[in-house]
Every structure is written in C-alpha cells, then in structure tokens.
Amino acid sequence: MAAPTAQDDSPPSTTIMDKNGDVLFELGKDDATKSHLLVSSKVLSLASLVFTAMFTHGFREGENLSSSSPRLIPLPDDDPTALTLLCKILHFRTIDIPTTLEVAALANLAILCDKYDCADCVRPWSMLWLPRWLPHAGDDGFGKLLFITYALDLPDAFSEVTLALSKDCGSLPKADAQSTGYDILPLDLTDQLRERQRGIRLGLCRAIETAVSPWLQIACCDHRSVVGKYFQSLYSAGLWPPSEAIGKLKVADIKAKIASIAVGTSCGGTSCYGSCRGASGTDITAGTNIKATLVKAVDNVLLSVRGLCLDCVKTGDRAERAEECRIPHSTQRLRTA
Structure with missing residues (x-):
C-alpha cells in the first residue's frame, strides 16, 4: 500500500506593502499557490473609489479593520502578479516597480x-x-x-x-x-476599426490601379513598354491583382513590395517625336517614373488616415464636442507605416 502524500500545511507567503496594514489580500485560487498581500485600506481608498466603497460603505470586507488583526479578503479572480504590481504602485514601493x-x-x-x-x-x-x-x-x-x-x-x-x-x-x-x-x-469599436481597414485597402487598390492611368492615354511605344513592365512587376511582387493581394498584406509589406518593383521612365517625347502628349492633354515629361507616381499615391492614402480620438470614443460624440477633446482633431496623430 502506497504511503499517503505529505500535505504542505505551511501558511501562504506574505508580501508586505505596509507593515501597519489592516487588510490581507489573498491571491490565487489553489491552496498550493496562494499568497498574501498586507496592504493599507487607507492608501487603497485614497487611490480608488472602488476600494473606498469596499472598506467604508458597509461591505463585510470593511468591518472592524485593524492593523493588529488584518482582515483577510480573498481575491481569487485577480491576476496575482498584476495585483501585486498595482499595490506596489499605490503604496509608492517605487524601488520594486x-x-x-x-x-x-x-x-x-x-x-x-x-x-x-x-x-x-x-x-x-x-x-x-x-x-x-x-x-x-x-x-x-x-x-x-x-x-x-x-x-x-x-x-x-x-x-x-x-x-x-x-x-x-x-x-x-x-x-x-x-x-x-x-x-x-465599446461594442462597436472593433467594427469601426475593421471598416477603416477596408477603406484603406480600397484606397491602396485604387492607387495601384490609377497610378498608370496617364501612361495609358499616350500612344507611344516607349510608354507601352513602361506600362507592360509595370503590370508585370506588380504581378511578380504579388500585388496584382490588387483586389486579391492587398487584403492579405500588412501596409509595411505592401510598401516594401512597391519599393522592389522595377519600371521604366518616360521618354518625354525625345524618342517618339512628341507623341508623349496624351489626347486628353496629359503631359508626362522626360524622366517621369511611374513607380514614383505610385509611391506618392500610396503615401497620400496613408497620410489621409488619422488615429481615433479617445475622448470621442468614450463619450460617443464626434464633431459635437471636438473642441473639448484633449487632442485637437486638427492635429490628431498621423503616422506613416
């Protein structure tokens, strides 16, 4: 018959936040991993209205608090490491943070x-x-x-x-x-961000598709070669067709792929007797690079996007209270990828 397993009856370890503390938080769910925090109800009440209510408004946890016999309050649902760090911050245990x-x-x-x-x-x-x-x-x-x-x-x-x-x-x-x-x-925040993601992807697709438009209007063999190489380079880079590729890539990856494509430049009429002037009045000068046009179009799409205003998200308001927000909407944070 196997010998019974020895039981560890040692008390949980105690971390002291205040040597005169009157509350003993019990952390953890399992007896084997439980630990204690000796804290001050006064300090916690000054920092948090929730703790104030716990210790002063008739809650059982707040009755008969005394440093001579700290009251045990189990907090099994709180992450022990996070609560310990929080108590260190609230008790100004700066050296331990x-x-x-x-x-x-x-x-x-x-x-x-x-x-x-x-x-x-x-x-x-x-x-x-x-x-x-x-x-x-x-x-x-x-x-x-x-x-x-x-x-x-x-x-x-x-x-x-x-x-x-x-x-x-x-x-x-x-x-x-x-x-x-x-x-x-808020329930609709992630949906709002997904809608913004779709809008940006649509803008990037449009930039890739329209950057070549001026070249398509010109009857020039040199430009036909540039256009053909443009589409071939996009395909090789995994960016064509954009409607399928853009939604699977991060913006930084899209920009890196665009940087990798190799396309020609306009002859500006120097080798085609001036036929680089399009029928619609488009004028592409010598040295114009379709890749540079695309990069600029992509940057314009990304620069048009702004971060959300936290005050507006929390209040549910938008333009109605924009002047009261901590970050002026006219300077809301912009950052390129």
Missing part, C-alpha cells in the same frame, strides 16, 4: 485598473512602459494595446494604436470574441 513591462503583464494590469477604477495612479508608469511597444504594429499581442490604452486613459497612445490597427489587418479580435480585456471596449 520594473522599468519595463511585457504587453501581457501590462494588459493584466490594465484590466485591474478598470476593475478598481485607479487608472490615474498607474498612468505615469504606463507612459514609461508603452513607448517600447507602440512601434511594433503587427506583432503578436499588439492588439492588446487597444484596450490597454483605453483602460489607462491614454489619448495620445490610443490615437497611435488605432492608427496602426487601422492600417494592418489581422490584429483585431473577432467581433464575437470573449477575449479577456476586450470587453472593456
């Missing part, structure tokens, strides 16, 4: 900030952590920055993130997804 934070950890922290209504206290730290991740649109986890910047109330970062997500498909959750954190967002 990391200067960098992974996106997943930042996401868990943002969820707690939303739950306990204490984003104001965490915002300065988030402004230190976020810049590392903002340039990485399209990377795994970048979509989480959408609800992170929303929950932490960061209008500049939210504008930059929504601009990047508008340009790159595949980074948004599905409309019916129940991903943790995304339930913080």
Whole structure:
C-alpha cells in the first residue's frame, strides 16, 4: 500500500506593502499557490473609489479593520502578479516597480485598473512602459494595446494604436470574441476599426490601379513598354491583382513590395517625336517614373488616415464636442507605416 502524500500545511507567503496594514489580500485560487498581500485600506481608498466603497460603505470586507488583526479578503479572480504590481504602485514601493513591462503583464494590469477604477495612479508608469511597444504594429499581442490604452486613459497612445490597427489587418479580435480585456471596449469599436481597414485597402487598390492611368492615354511605344513592365512587376511582387493581394498584406509589406518593383521612365517625347502628349492633354515629361507616381499615391492614402480620438470614443460624440477633446482633431496623430 502506497504511503499517503505529505500535505504542505505551511501558511501562504506574505508580501508586505505596509507593515501597519489592516487588510490581507489573498491571491490565487489553489491552496498550493496562494499568497498574501498586507496592504493599507487607507492608501487603497485614497487611490480608488472602488476600494473606498469596499472598506467604508458597509461591505463585510470593511468591518472592524485593524492593523493588529488584518482582515483577510480573498481575491481569487485577480491576476496575482498584476495585483501585486498595482499595490506596489499605490503604496509608492517605487524601488520594486520594473522599468519595463511585457504587453501581457501590462494588459493584466490594465484590466485591474478598470476593475478598481485607479487608472490615474498607474498612468505615469504606463507612459514609461508603452513607448517600447507602440512601434511594433503587427506583432503578436499588439492588439492588446487597444484596450490597454483605453483602460489607462491614454489619448495620445490610443490615437497611435488605432492608427496602426487601422492600417494592418489581422490584429483585431473577432467581433464575437470573449477575449479577456476586450470587453472593456465599446461594442462597436472593433467594427469601426475593421471598416477603416477596408477603406484603406480600397484606397491602396485604387492607387495601384490609377497610378498608370496617364501612361495609358499616350500612344507611344516607349510608354507601352513602361506600362507592360509595370503590370508585370506588380504581378511578380504579388500585388496584382490588387483586389486579391492587398487584403492579405500588412501596409509595411505592401510598401516594401512597391519599393522592389522595377519600371521604366518616360521618354518625354525625345524618342517618339512628341507623341508623349496624351489626347486628353496629359503631359508626362522626360524622366517621369511611374513607380514614383505610385509611391506618392500610396503615401497620400496613408497620410489621409488619422488615429481615433479617445475622448470621442468614450463619450460617443464626434464633431459635437471636438473642441473639448484633449487632442485637437486638427492635429490628431498621423503616422506613416
């Protein structure tokens, strides 16, 4: 008969945020992994109206609080690492706060900030952590920055993130997804971003198709060669037909493929006795490059896109209250891919 497994009856480890704390948070769901945080109800109440209600408005958790016998409050649904970090921030344990934070950890922290209504206290730290991740649109986890910047109330970062997500498909959750954190967002926000993605793709398709238009109006053998090479280069680069290719690529990849194509330039009439003047009055001078025309058209499409205004998203208003927004709409963040 096998010997019974020994039981570990040692008490959970305790991290002290305040040596005179009167509340003992119990973290974790499993007995083997549970831990405690000794915290101050006064400090937490100053930082959060939710904690104020918990400790002062008749909740059982707030009865008879005393540093001599801290009250145990189980928080099994909260991420232990994120709650520990939140308590360090609220108790000014600055030396123990990391200067960098992974996106997943930042996401868990943002969820707690939303739950306990204490984003104001965490915002300065988030402004230190976020810049590392903002340039990485399209990377795994970048979509989480959408609800992170929303929950932490960061209008500049939210504008930059929504601009990047508008340009790159595949980074948004599905409309019916129940991903943790995304339930913080307004129901129509991801649909709005998908509509913006479709609009940008349509604009890029139009730019690729119309950049060649001036050359099609000219009866010149040299230009026919340029046009033929243009379509052949687009096909070789995986950009033709654009209606099929553009929707599968990131904007940065589209621009890289455009940069790789090789096309000729206009003779400007120097080898065709002036027939480079189109019947409609189009005048393409010597040295004009169809690729440069395409690059400019693509840049114009991307420069016309702006990040979303966090204040407008949160209030549901648009132009009606634009003058009250923290970021003026006339200077809403623009960023090329």
